[in-house]
Amino acid sequence: MNEPRSDDALLAAAAAGSLDAFNAFVLRHQDALYGFCARMVGPDRCEDATQEAFVRAWRAVGRYRPGFPRAWLYRIASNVCLDLLRRERRRPASLRIAGDGDAPIAELPDSAPGPESRAEQAQLRAALERALAELTAEHRAAVLLCDLQGWPLAEAAGALGVPEGTLKSRLHRAHERLRRSVHLEPLRGA
Amino acid sequence: MRTPFGPRHPRTLALYVRGELPSAETRRVEAHVAGCAACSRAVSEERALRAALHDLPARRAPRSFALTAEQAHRTPATDRAPAWVRWAQGGGAGALAAAAVLVAAVLLTGGLPGGGAAKRAAPAAGLARQADRSAAVETSPAGASAQKRAPEATGTPEAHFVMPESASPAAVATPGDLSAQTPSALYVAETAGRGGPGWRAVALAAAAALAVVGGGGVVASSRWRKRRRNRT
Numbered sequence A: 001m002n003e004p005r006s007d008d009a010l011l012a013a014a015a016a017g018s019l020d021a022f023n024a025f026v027l028r029h030q031d032a033l034y035g036f037c038a039r040m041v042g043p044d045r046c047e048d049a050t051q052e053a054f055v056r057a058w059r060a061v062g063r064y065r066p067g068f069p070r071a072w073l074y075r076i077a078s079n080v081c082l083d084l085l086r087r088e089r090r091r092p093a094s095l096r097i098a099g100d101g102d103a104p105i106a107e108l109p110d111s112a113p114g115p116e117s118r119a120e121q122a123q124l125r126a127a128l129e130r131a132l133a134e135l136t137a138e139h140r141a142a143v144l145l146c147d148l149q150g151w152p153l154a155e156a157a158g159a160l161g162v163p164e165g166t167l168k169s170r171l172h173r174a175h176e177r178l179r180r181s182v183h184l185e186p187l188r189g190a
Numbered sequence B: 001m002r003t004p005f006g007p008r009h010p011r012t013l014a015l016y017v018r019g020e021l022p023s024a025e026t027r028r029v030e031a032h033v034a035g036c037a038a039c040s041r042a043v044s045e046e047r048a049l050r051a052a053l054h055d056l057p058a059r060r061a062p063r064s065f066a067l068t069a070e071q072a073h074r075t076p077a078t079d080r081a082p083a084w085v086r087w088a089q090g091g092g093a094g095a096l097a098a099a100a101v102l103v104a105a106v107l108l109t110g111g112l113p114g115g116g117a118a119k120r121a122a123p124a125a126g127l128a129r130q131a132d133r134s135a136a137v138e139t140s141p142a143g144a145s146a147q148k149r150a151p152e153a154t155g156t157p158e159a160h161f162v163m164p165e166s167a168s169p170a171a172v173a174t175p176g177d178l179s180a181q182t183p184s185a186l187y188v189a190e191t192a193g194r195g196g197p198g199w200r201a202v203a204l205a206a207a208a209a210l211a212v213v214g215g216g217g218v219v220a221s222s223r224w225r226k227r228r229r230n231r232t
Helices: A007-015 A019-041 A046-063 A069-088 A115-134 A137-148 A153-160 A164-181 B010-018 B023-035 B037-054 B069-074 B083-108 B115-121 B123-139 B141-149 B157-161 B175-180 B183-190 B199-231
Strands: none
Touching: A007 A019, A007 A046, A007 A069, A019 A046, A019 A069, A019 A115, A019 A137, A019 B069, A046 A069, A046 B069, A069 A137, A069 A153, A115 A137, A115 A164, A115 B037, A137 A153, A137 A164, A137 B037, A153 A164, A164 B010, A164 B037, B010 B023, B010 B037, B023 B037, B083 B199
């Protein structure tokens, strides 16, 4: 059985003109990128933003330098989203709460003992989503990559085109605002 | 006791929770947090926030975003603007802007260079011509009336023609009345640091060159992009 081709190999083939290779790269990343765009620009424009990001990526694939394919793709996507937000000069029109419309991949954890606890968790998530939407676009992008998607700081800084120190600062300010907006019970342990 | 990781160093605690501190620093923070209630609480809150964010549901793309052949054809990777187009566009715009700055600088600092600059470009020939002309003006009434009409003739005609006997030619020779001076006065004026074509003329020549080059670059790159749009 063939090993799955790396992102770099797919992009190299795409740069040589293979649309199939590029589309394999698209299918590999489209869920995560769609989620990023959805929280960046809101549900109304996230499909357009995602598609535009992939189109721009295809247009730019000849200039891609192997090494950080994911950061390269998200840099394009974050530029698309920021352009869109600047053009419209508005925040996401409405905030899609988990389970409200787009089907979430991850359901609420089953560890919740009963319906009351589930309802509390759903409320907490809704509040967090609202607080996320209230952040500035730059702060939101930092939180989405570093906290929701769990990227290392260096890779996220590359994707957002800022120095690591700037990213840390954005994350710190974003966390402060989120903590003020959402009450969380302190969590013990690692 | 000063809190080393509390309000003064909140980012250190955030990096600690994120696992992005060097191991030595991690051990130092761990040791401190174990004995500091404020920092311990800050760490717990940071962990809770990160866990809550991480638990937010992922989204599934509602459709495939794979590019169709038509989409790919419309913006093929191999059909992007080549380097020369990008350079011509960016560099051309920059050259045009620089030309505009040069012209503005010339206009703001005294206007376009006049004939004086051209005369100064050839001092020897200019001197001879100036000397002839000033001699003609001194002896001809028609020349005197022409001098009166000249824009730089701010004083009476006599002011141009009568040299005070108490003053030496060098003392009264000024750039504005070169045509009225004797050859020796002209020579002094010409050699008083005003020789050469003048910076305004040089700046205008540079501006013209930049405008030609920049305009050409912008036009060429625009034509290339227009041709591509028409093709797709």
